[in-house]
Amino acid sequence: MEARKFTAEDFARNHPGGQLGRNLLLKVRDVMHPLETVAVLPKDAGFRDLILALSSHNLGAACIIENRQLLGIVTDGDIRRSLLHASSTDAIKVADIMTEKPVFTTPDATLREAIEIMENRPSQISVLPVLENTICVGLVRIHDIYHR
Structure with a gap:
């Protein structure tokens, strides 16, 4: 591919049905779970509310x-x-265990970009919040990307 200056993006456009094509051409918005379908809680919610x-x-x-x-x-x-580390779940609040300021992606990011955010880090993650202009609009899971 390199000798002919044929990029991965060129390949994706010519073979959109393959995984490479999907990852380069589809956007996060195409596979994400909209916020209406996501568990949403305030930071003072208790452990039982979180589990439910x-x-x-x-x-x-x-x-x-x-x-x-x-x-x-x-x-x-x-x-x-x-x-x-807990002797009881009664005192656990969401604020105690949440990851603050998590890494995120945007609806217009490609699936490839979302995969890179999840995998190219010291500790891989499998889910990303999706933010649009600082507002959370959903979640995308690596499972959603690979099984699309």
Whole structure:
């Protein structure tokens, strides 16, 4: 491909049905879960409310939002780690276990860009909040990208 100056983007345009084509041509907005389908909680929510919200939305993460601004995210992994150190869940608040200022993507990012954000880091992640002009509009999971 390099000898002919044929880029990955050229390949994607000629083979849009393949995974490379999808990752380069589709946008996060094409596969993300809109905020209406995501567990959303305030930072002072309790552990039980968090578990109930996560269970009813089945995405493996909850967005912590106040005044339409994303304060943080809580994943299934965050919950498991918090249980390792807690003698009781009664006193656990979402604010205690959320990841503040999480990395995020935008609706117009390509799927390839979202994958790079999730995978090219010391500790890989599997879910990203999607922000548009500082407002959380949804979530995208790596599972959604690879199984599209």
